[in-house]
Amino acid sequence: MGFTIYYRSTRPIDKPEADAIRQAARAASAGRTWLSCEPVHFFVGDDDEHLLGGSKPNFQPHPDDVASAAGSCLPDGTARDMIDVLCRLSREHGVDWALSHDHDPAIGDIRGGVCDEDALGQIEALAELSDIFGELGQDDS
Numbered sequence: 001m002g003f004t005i006y007y008r009s010t011r012p013i014d015k016p017e018a019d020a021i022r023q024a025a026r027a028a029s030a031g032r033t034w035l036s037c038e039p040v041h042f043f044v045g046d047d048d049e050h051l052l053g054g055s056k057p058n059f060q061p062h063p064d065d066v067a068s069a070a071g072s073c074l075p076d077g078t079a080r081d082m083i084d085v086l087c088r089l090s091r092e093h094g095v096d097w098a099l100s101h102d103h104d105p106a107i108g109d110i111r112g113g114v115c116d117e118d119a120l121g122q123i124e125a126l127a128e129l130s131d132i133f134g135e136l137g138q139d140d141s
Contacts, residue, residue: 003102004054005079005123007040007086010096010109012049018042021051021093028085032077033069035061039077040085051095055082057126079126087113 013021022042029039035058042053057079061069069076086097091113099107099119108119115123 003059004056005082005126006052006054006100007097007110008053008100009051010098013051013095014049017093017095018051021089021095024089024092025085028088029077031074032081033072033074034077035065035069036076037079037082040082040089055079079123083110083115083120083123086110087115090114 025040025042032039037057038055040053040055042051087110090096090110096112097110099109099115101107101122104122107122108116110116110119
């Protein structure tokens, strides 16, 4: 089952600024395994010049990926960490984000580096689900 959290800039972003934001997203995402959620990444070729990206929470990671992550000694990257990266990009680059997911076209936004409470509640619920599924998977081993 695929499920993606999407983020879209609320204003057009020119290519040099988009490149700087992509680079900053990679740097801000470094140092985590991103086992529980994909890191922030942006899609190529948005026709209206808005920066659009998406990250999939991983509710049941493959056992080989779990073992590899455990061996790396790095912290996991969660949906909450993904939101923290977007908040940082918002603060540092002056870009606000509209948030959505596969089942809701408008869950909230990030403005001035702050995620609104409704969106944050949904993201944190997803992170908790990921934790629950992870614990269930460990019990099955």
